[in-house]
Each structure stands twice: as structure tokens, then as C-alpha cells.
Amino acid sequence: MSADGPVAGDTVADEPFVAAVKPLVDAMGGALLPLARAGEDDVVLSWEGREVVAVRLPQLSDSLDQILAALERKHGRPLAELDRRTKQTVVRSLEARGAFCVRHGVETVAGALGVSRFTVYNYVNRSEGR
Secondary structure, eight states: OBTTBSOOTTOOOOOHHHHHHHHHHHHTTOEEEOGGGOOTTSEEEEETTEEEEEEEOOOHHHHHHHHHHHHHHHHTSOGGGSOHHHHHHHHHHHHHTTGGGSTTHHHHHHHHHTSOHHHHHHHHHHHHTO
């Protein structure tokens, strides 16, 4: 830790708070930054009254790719290899997270699932009918 605080120069401090938030930042596709590199659009996190680390949020256009990659990690294989029922569950989850509000969201999800856009729309409509 430097005299200026927990983050020195271009490195992020190895602190319990930083270690605690890292999985969340990674899951949302963000990046931890030293305070000295924080820009005006970055989020500075404070702990116990002092600024500790900055978080650079992902670009909205990259968010869906991050979510799909996290789902592949969760399921342990490419989404295209999942069975139909699991793909329907994935689509419901993505819909709840706003994936289809992103431009080309349906096309991106269809490609990842190895199905047509029509099939994705059917999965969405089926979940709305419940």
C-alpha cells in the first residue's frame, strides 16, 4: 500500500475488499483499476471512509457477450450443445436480464444457442405464456 492510499501507480492493491469485489466485477465484464487511472465514467469504490479501487464498467455492446460466456462457463459447454429445455431456461434468464433490448440481441443469442431467431422468439413467447 502506498502513502497515497491502497492503490499505487498502475497496480491494484491486494486488499481483502478488492478480493471480495473482484468476482462480481469479473462476472459483469468490468475491470478493476488503480485510482490513478480512473476516468470520469469509472465507478470509484470506497471502504471504511476511503477510496480503494475504481471499476470500469463494460460497454453495453460487450455485455451480452459477457453474459453468454458466463452461461457457457456455468453449463460447462457451448450453449449450442445444451438440450432444448435448458436452452429455454437460458432464454428466460437472458430475457429477464434484458438481453433482447440490445441491438441484435436475438440474433446473437440464436447464434450462441445454435438455433434460429424464430426459435428464440418461440422460447420467449412460451415463457410469457406461463
